[in-house]
Each structure stands twice: as structure tokens, then as C-alpha cells.
Amino acid sequence: MSPLTTPLRDPAPMLERTLDEWGGRSDLWIYGYGSLIWRPDFDFAERRAARVHGWHRALKMWSRVNRGTPECPGLVFGMLPGGSCRGMVFRVPQGDARQVLLNLWQREMVLGVYDPRWLACQTPEGAVRALAFTLSRKSPSHTGVLADEEYRRIFAQARGIYGSTRDYAEATQAELLRLGIRDRALARLIALSKDSD
Template sequence: MPPLPAPLRDPAPMLERALIEWGGRCDLWVFGYGSLIWRPDFDFVERRAAKVHGWHRALKMWSRLNRGTPECPGLVFGMLPGGSCRGMAFRVQQTHARQVMVNLWQREMVLGVYDPRWLDCQTSDGMVRALAFTLPRSSPSYTGILADDEYRRIFAQASGIYGSTRDYAEATHTELLRLGIYDRALARIVALSKSHD
């Protein structure tokens, strides 16, 4: 297996800051908008459909580990500024929350790409403040605008330790539809992945 790419930033102080901001006095909420929806990998006591304003889901983050390699980067979702995003908010019991955050960092923050943020999530039972992993457009991992042919090439070629970009995008799209969430931009991109089948 090739060596891991070097982290863009040290994830450890970002975890410590997030733990301080959470405070440890209440249950933890985590907002899932991609694979966390269909593979959370942590125990939770409640899950609610949620909507975040001011951010949107986009398959525009280079992945050189999970869904691609340094030689053939794949794509994963990030939350970019603007618009809105429908996903799921997970409530984690206070007593387990610190370990869940540590585990999330090992999964999502190995390379220090995301900006962890606490976002207000609108749910049917009121507003909750949840941890979300966002992507600034200034990040070197942000792809910018990708042409349709580039998406097709990535879907055909890119695969990492968790599988292919194509499988990841299709699994997310399928689960969103199952939950009654229609993401027009994602539906169009997934259709591209099938255009050469």
C-alpha cells in the first residue's frame, strides 16, 4: 500500500477545539450529509431528518485515500458555502460523545482537510446544534468546477481503501432517495456515472 499523503493541517488541535466548543455537558449532535448517513459507524440514541441553511452538499473534494489514490484521486462529499442541505442529525449520548468524536476524527480528519463547524440544523422537533464537516473553497482539496467528462473519468477509474468514488456517490444517492431526499445536482452526476454502462 502506498504511503499516506501528508496531512494538510494537524487534526489534533482541531479536535481539542471541537471538544471545548461542545463542552461535555450535553448530548452530542452530528450532522450527516454523505456516507455518515448510510454508514455512521457510531452508536446513537436518536436520528432526525435535518436541514442546514447556508451550506450545500457537493461531490467536489479530492480524495487521495478513501475513494482514490495520490496517483488517481477520487472524490468525496464536502459541504460548501451557499444554498441548503438536507441530511440526518444523529444524537449521541453524552457519556459516549467524546469517544465518538475521537473516532470521527480518525475517519474524517486523517488528512486535516475538513473544517469542523457547529451548525444549526432545523428538524421537525426544533433546532439542534450539530457538528458538521465543511469544506472551504480556499482548500487545495476543493476541485472547483469539474466537466462532465472529468466526472465520468473519475467514476471509471478512481478507487481507494473504502472502494470507488462511483460506489460512494451511488450509495449516498440511493440512501437519500430512500429517506425522501432528492438532490438534483447529485442525481445528475450519478446519471453521468451510468452513461457508459
């Protein structure tokens, strides 16, 4: 592994802490705000629209494997502090939850970039406590402020093992719109990328 694809932190203790915090005595709720919405890759018993206050979805996390390379990093979504975010919560039955978490760690936490957090999610059927993968602005994977030209270049060039940053952004936008969720910041970035076609 190159230094850029070496885990920032050991994800194993973070998984153990998350399992302890869940406790194993109830169903598990997981909050999706990006690709988990359109490709959860786990079975669930229920899915609800949900809003989280105090966090927002942002295409501001470097991806050097899934949607880019160390030489040409792409972008994926992180949840950053501030604002609010509309997404989905998924209820995983108690008996399946441990295995689902193990699989999620293989997908989301290989490099130990995210900070897993339990967030209060408001749904039409009431509030639930759900696990979300958040991003610290202090993380080396946080992009900081990017110029429009940089977004254009990334959308045009960045591609990783799961495809391009552009495909990822467009797939997320399509599913958000299907669910009646408008993300103006994401729509602006996709429109920017099309300006350069």
C-alpha cells in the first residue's frame, strides 16, 4: 500500500466501540446520505426518509481507491458539521446487525477515514438513533475549499475501482431526486462539470 492508501487509523477498535455502543439488544438503524441510499449492499427490514440536524452532505472527501487513484484522487461524500441533511435510515433486524456492521466496515472503514457516530434522525414515524459515517474537517481526507476549476478537472478525470467521481455524483443526485430530495450544492457541481463537456 502506498502512504495515501494506508489506513489513517486502525478500523478494528472503532468497530468494537460501535458494536459496544449498539449493545446488541435491539434492531440497528443506519443512516445513508450518499451511495448507501442507492447501493446499501445489505438487507434491511424497513427504510424511512430521515433528516439529521447539525450535519450536511458534502462532496469534500478525497477518494484514492473507489472513485480515484493516488495519482488522480476523486471525491466521495462525507457528512460535515453544520446545517442539516436529508437522507434515509435503514432498520436492520437485531439478529443480522453484527454481520451487517462487519460488512459495512469492509466497505466504508477500510482506511479508517470516517468517524462513526450515533445521530438523532427525524423520520415521519418518529425519531431514531442511527449510525452515520461522518467526516472531520481535520481529517487529511477532507478536501477543504476547492475551486470550481478543480471540481471540473476531478469530474473529467478521476476514476477508481468503482468508476468515476462524476458517475458517483450523478447516481447520488438521481436517487435523491427520485426520493424528492433536492441538494442544491450537488446540483451546482454536476452543472459545472457539464459546462466543460
